[in-house]
Amino acid sequence: MTQTPSERDTTIEDIHRTRRRIAEKFGGDLKAILEDAQKRQAASGREIWRPKAKPHSTSVSPKS
Numbered sequence: 001m002t003q004t005p006s007e008r009d010t011t012i013e014d015i016h017r018t019r020r021r022i023a024e025k026f027g028g029d030l031k032a033i034l035e036d037a038q039k040r041q042a043a044s045g046r047e048i049w050r051p052k053a054k055p056h057s058t059s060v061s062p063k064s
Helices: 005-025 030-044
Strands: none
Touching: none
16 A cells, blocks of 8 residues: 555654653653553563574684
8 A cells, every 4th residue: 555645744743743742741751751661561461572682793803
């Protein structure tokens, strides 16, 4: 499905409106916003996708 420019603008406006509403609710306190999101996430009971950790690459030191 392809969106028209006005539909994309509406979606973006909705995202910005939601972001402003959340920021106002918590007085712009990012820590409070994060804590609330984590509480709601835990209360939802939904499984949370976590990506597998990437193996660490070993760095090779340059030859002297």
